[in-house]
Amino acid sequence: MKEIMLYRGCTIPVRLPAYEAATIAVLGKLGVKVVEMDDANCCGAQYVESVSRMAFAAMSGRILALAEKESKDILALCGACSGSLKINKHFLDTDEKARKEVNELLSEEGLKYTGKTRVRHLLQVLNEDIGFEAIEKAIKKSYKGLKLAAHYGCHVTRPYEIVQVDDPENPTIIDRLIEIAGAEAVDYLGKTRCCGGPLLAMDESLATHIGQDKIRNAIAAGAQGMVTACVFCDIQLTQVQFGEDTDSSKMIPVIPIVQFLGPALGIKEDVLGIELNKTNPDIILSALQGAK
Amino acid sequence: MSNETHTPSSDFAKEIASIPGGEVINKCIQCGICTASCVVAYVDDQYRPRRLIQKILIGKRDEVLNSDQPWLCMTCRMCEERCQEGVSPAEIFHAVRVLAAKEGHIPKVFQNTIEKVLCDGWMLADAYTDFNEDEREDLGLNPALAWNDTFTKKVKKKYLAGEESA
Numbered sequence: 053m054k055e056i057m058l059y060r061g062c063t064i065p066v067r068l069p070a071y072e073a074a075t076i077a078v079l080g081k082l083g084v085k086v087v088e089m090d091d092a093n094c095c096g097a098q099y100v101e102s103v104s105r106m107a108f109a110a111m112s113g114r115i116l117a118l119a120e121k122e123s124k125d126i127l128a129l130c131g132a133c134s135g136s137l138k139i140n141k142h143f144l145d146t147d148e149k150a151r152k153e154v155n156e157l158l159s160e161e162g163l164k165y166t167g168k169t170r171v172r173h174l175l176q177v178l179n180e181d182i183g184f185e186a187i188e189k190a191i192k193k194s195y196k197g198l199k200l201a202a203h204y205g206c207h208v209t210r211p212y213e214i215v216q217v218d219d220p221e222n223p224t225i226i227d228r229l230i231e232i233a234g235a236e237a238v239d240y241l242g243k244t245r246c247c248g249g250p251l252l253a254m255d256e257s258l259a260t261h262i263g264q265d266k267i268r269n270a271i272a273a274g275a276q277g278m279v280t281a282c283v284f285c286d287i288q289l290t291q292v293q294f295g296e297d298t299d300s301s302k303m304i305p306v307i308p309i310v311q312f313l314g315p316a317l318g319i320k321e322d323v324l325g326i327e328l329n330k331t332n333p334d335i336i337l338s339a340l341q342g343a344k
Numbered sequence: 345m346s347n348e349t350h351t352p353s354s355d356f357a358k359e360i361a362s363i364p365g366g367e368v369i370n371k372c373i374q375c376g377i378c379t380a381s382c383v384v385a386y387v388d389d390q391y392r393p394r395r396l397i398q399k400i401l402i403g404k405r406d407e408v409l410n411s412d413q414p415w416l417c418m419t420c421r422m423c424e425e426r427c428q429e430g431v432s433p434a435e436i437f438h439a440v441r442v443l444a445a446k447e448g449h450i451p452k453v454f455q456n457t458i459e460k461v462l463c464d465g466w467m468l469a470d471a472y473t474d475f476n477e478d479e480r481e482d483l484g485l486n487p488a489l490a491w492n493d494t495f496t497k498k499v500k501k502k503y504l505a506g507e508e509s510a
Contacts, residue, residue, distance in 0.1 A: 206420035
């Protein structure tokens with residue numbers, strides 16, 4: 053069984069551990085064993101990234117070196133983490149001086165970055181390492197009469213030249229997976245727009261407007277739920293639906309791609325942690341039919 | 345209105361161009377596709393990436409470095425995807441942030457978060473409670489997260505000593 057090393061990131065273990073559990077279960081079912089990375093540090097995204105190129109490269113560089121030591125590729129479930137690790141891999145692979153400097157720091161604990169480890173976002177593992185055909189074969193039950201909107205996450209898909217996950221303006225991986233599981237993927241206005249999450253620190257009200265606009269556009273297109281591939285996006289698109297000025301009758305479930313695929317693959321809901329979701333997933337789960 | 349004339353390659357633009365990420369600023373033709381693509385600009389009529397780049401080009405150094413605006417970019421890179429001239433406003437504002445931080449202009453929330461991350465090794469140490477540990481155990485996940493703070497302290501000492509106290 054192929055093994056991949058999960059870099060959890062800061063947010064998942066605290067805010068959305070079910071995403072981690074569902075990923076381990078779904079990838080396991082599809083033939084990829086997830087092993088967890090210990091002794092890691094924050095990738096440096098957004099904050100350290102904003103003030104020091106080299107500090108950012110060192111923080112991500114250490115994570116890459118930890119996986120390299122185990123001769124494994126890295127799996128990232130968060131757009132900020134996968135983006136940071138890929139951007140810094142690109143930087144360290146192309147800038148010899150920076151690589152040398154980071155390696156000096158790493159050598160104090162016997163680590164070394166040479167660039168052997170690949171960084172895989174969850175969508176790449178599903179699309180490239182496992183493949184749609186194998187996923188389709190593994191589907192045990194299909195969703196029927198369910199319309200879903202895909203939200204990809206900016207840092208998952210851009211900049212394409214570096215992250216190389218999906219088309220940056222017309223991504224299709226989540227849409228394809230929605231359809232493989234029997235549901236209908238709906239297009240909607242602003243599909244590749246940001247969820248607003250990165251603006252939360254500076255201006256929560258603007259960040260909330262951006263997220264709410266996204267949800268409204270998906271509902272206007274007929275979507276009954278939103279499928280995500282980044283912990284930060286998932287949390288943001290969930291929490292914007294709980295504001296004071298929101299209409300709870302117009303709430304739609306937000307669900308990570310693995311929690312959506314899991315039940316169709318015959319994985320039990322409690323293993324996927326679906327009951328912990330803050331938006332009610334019933335409309336999605338009740339669309340699941342018997343054997344396909 | 346002053347009579348000063350502006351050339352679109354001020355000393356400040358050259359300074360930004362000398363910081364990694366800022367190199368491409370002089371390729372900007374001020375077409376505004378960045379603002380048209382920007383979802384922050386869509387909800388905030390004060391935020392205009394084209395105008396912010398213009399301010400750099402004409403040399404409004406103090407105004408730009410003291411402003412919160414370069415810190416509002418979500419780095420979603422939609423503008424970069426669409427720019428026909430190969431300019432990345434996200435990278436340019438990143439160069440501005442690096443320079444602003446060096447001179448002590450850094451939003452409190454960034455300063456505090458950087459301090460936290462480098463001290464604890466990760467961002468949410470304070471938020472991780474017994475409740476989270478139980479939840480992880482129930483999900484069959486390891487509750488011991490084993491974050492490393494030795495390395496981030498080293499990074500702080502080497503690259504960011506003094507910055508967060510600015």
